[in-house]
Amino acid sequence: MKIRPFAVVLALASLISIPAFAEEAAAPETKSLYDRLGGEPAITAVVADFVGRAAVDPAVNFVRAGTPKPWDPTPEHLDTLKKHLTQFLCAATGGPQIYEGRDMKTVHEGMQISEAEFGAIAADLKASLITFNVPEKEQDEVIAIVATTQGSIVEAPASS
């Protein structure tokens, strides 16, 4: 049987093109979480809803009543908190923003935040993500990022 060089080239090309097509089909998956959430406008809206929710959640005690580090939720303080939280989440999900706030350990040190309070605030964030129709996959990815801060934030044991 006579092998035509052209046929060989075609056969090889088809082998090479299969992974190339597969890569193309997977391209949407490579979008950053930041882009899949809808970028800064979407994250700003989620943060506003989330701060409103967490600030009045008794299971969170956001103002740290009864602790050595009570927090006064003045409009100015709330604005700074929302600005920094938005920057923090934008940067952590792959956005171009620079986080200008303090690091998580320094900010929350002495607030005596318990594991239960951390769990309650994570639930408030999830509720906000659901309110804005964020798909479950992206919800889970945001919560997983927030969970990485737990070691720097939680000081008090779960039972307290």
Ligand code: HEM
């Ligand atoms: C029960 C859990 C939490 C409580 C009670 C809490 C409480 C607070 C309070 C009172 C402040 C204001 C501090 C100040 O301005 O002096 C603050 C700031 C902040 N928190 Fe939390 N927090 C909690 C969990 C979290 C989590 C899970 C994150 C990360 C996603 C986070 C991110 C931030 C950021 C970015 C700031 C702004 C820091 C700055 O302005 O320098 N917090 N938090």
